[in-house]
Amino acid sequence: METFIRDALNKHLELHELIRQSQHGFVSKKSCLTNLLEFLEFVSDHVDKGLPVDAIYLDFKKVFDKVPHSRLMLKVGGCGVGGRVYDWIKNWLNGREQRVILNGKYSDWCYVLSGIPQGSVLGPILFVVYINDIDKNINNVILKFEDDTKLVGVVKDLVAIVSLRSDLRRLYEWSNDWIMLFNIDKCKVLHFGTNNVKSDYMLGEQVLESVTMERDLGILIQDNLKVSDQCAKVVKTCNRILGMIKRSFTYRSPCMILTSYKSLIRPHLEYCVQAWRPHLKQDVIMLEKVQHRATKLIFGFEKLSYEARLDRLGLTTLEDRRLRGDMIEVFKILKGFYKVSSNTFFTLSTSGLRGHSLKLYKERYNSNTGKFSFSNRVVEHWNNLSEHVITSSTVNIFKNRYDRFIMNLSGVNKSL
Numbered sequence: 001m002e003t004f005i006r007d008a009l010n011k012h013l014e015l016h017e018l019i020r021q022s023q024h025g026f027v028s029k030k031s032c033l034t035n036l037l038e039f040l041e042f043v044s045d046h047v048d049k050g051l052p053v054d055a056i057y058l059d060f061k062k063v064f065d066k067v068p069h070s071r072l073m074l075k076v077g078g079c080g081v082g083g084r085v086y087d088w089i090k091n092w093l094n095g096r097e098q099r100v101i102l103n104g105k106y107s108d109w110c111y112v113l114s115g116i117p118q119g120s121v122l123g124p125i126l127f128v129v130y131i132n133d134i135d136k137n138i139n140n141v142i143l144k145f146e147d148d149t150k151l152v153g154v155v156k157d158l159v160a161i162v163s164l165r166s167d168l169r170r171l172y173e174w175s176n177d178w179i180m181l182f183n184i185d186k187c188k189v190l191h192f193g194t195n196n197v198k199s200d201y202m203l204g205e206q207v208l209e210s211v212t213m214e215r216d217l218g219i220l221i222q223d224n225l226k227v228s229d230q231c232a233k234v235v236k237t238c239n240r241i242l243g244m245i246k247r248s249f250t251y252r253s254p255c256m257i258l259t260s261y262k263s264l265i266r267p268h269l270e271y272c273v274q275a276w277r278p279h280l281k282q283d284v285i286m287l288e289k290v291q292h293r294a295t296k297l298i299f300g301f302e303k304l305s306y307e308a309r310l311d312r313l314g315l316t317t318l319e320d321r322r323l324r325g326d327m328i329e330v331f332k333i334l335k336g337f338y339k340v341s342s343n344t345f346f347t348l349s350t351s352g353l354r355g356h357s358l359k360l361y362k363e364r365y366n367s368n369t370g371k372f373s374f375s376n377r378v379v380e381h382w383n384n385l386s387e388h389v390i391t392s393s394t395v396n397i398f399k400n401r402y403d404r405f406i407m408n409l410s411g412v413n414k415s416l
Helices: 002-015 032-048 069-078 083-093 123-130 158-177 228-248 254-270 281-296 306-313 318-335 379-383 395-409
Strands: 053-058 141-145 148-154 188-192 209-211 213-216 219-222
Touching: 002 083, 002 123, 032 053, 032 141, 032 148, 032 188, 053 158, 053 213, 069 083, 069 123, 148 158, 188 213, 219 228, 228 254, 228 281, 254 281, 254 306, 254 318, 281 306, 281 318, 318 379, 318 395
Parallel strands: 188 209
Antiparallel strands: 053 148, 053 188, 141 148, 213 219
């Protein structure tokens, strides 16, 4: 029943465009990756132009437990939900009780007057509705993934810094008005750009701590926009899992190792990798060594070369997979499979008749930050694809056509 209500509510919110574009969590055609790509595109674009950027990471206190049911229903009604659906959601929240058990002793039952029921189907979308208007009257950029919120702004002068501080004050006032207090000790500031004056920002009466690195949706973001620490973290996790596999299995067949690798290790190597794809040779080699070590665990494969092992297992290098992933993301953005504006990332080329109909314009860059940003590094490879590949109607068709295109081209141009 919750699923029926959730689907109807999602359809209503999408039809009337009631959820703001800043929200990337629990909404269709958006994800952690779209959140990170938009954020890093904004930062890298301005830093490449010599403009400093400040990002303020905000953290709520026990966010799912603090949502007052009465105020939540006020916002649900404000979205145009009424009648029996409104009454059903209200009754679904009301009448809940809880108690505490400690060392076999039971407390009295008490009514639950706040909080989103965790583990429920309907809970996440109700929370999205509740914090939807947090960015009302905000002048700078705000990005959300459910409760993970970051405020980002270009701070090229005092006026811009004051504007960012004013937005932060509005967010603090909103949190007090709607009883969603921030955990100020966990709120951090990242200063991007070599000419950043590293201004102080206050949340209430407390100055926020400035850091050089922050974890953002599982990815380590550094103030210099390098990804070496993120690569090292991923490799450490993967090597730990590989060690567990090696200790746990005495018979290591190709099928068993390949299944374990694809299900337990490769997801770590490729989680949101389009947002942190490395370009330094040392980082690329560091990641590739994980697959090198995994394939060498197979009995009988120890003396084979890395290329021979990949050929027998039907695998490609991780760098080739990252390039393929880049092309898939470009396809999703340009074809509308993501609910993000393609203009945020790309400009269609208007010069020349050669190539396919969705050729991209390659912007000029001033530093490696711009050169290796997602929107810039994909242009050349995307423009070299054929019309047959880029006119695919679905993502799966694009993947199949892209793979065949690369296979046919591999004998001519292996660099693609």
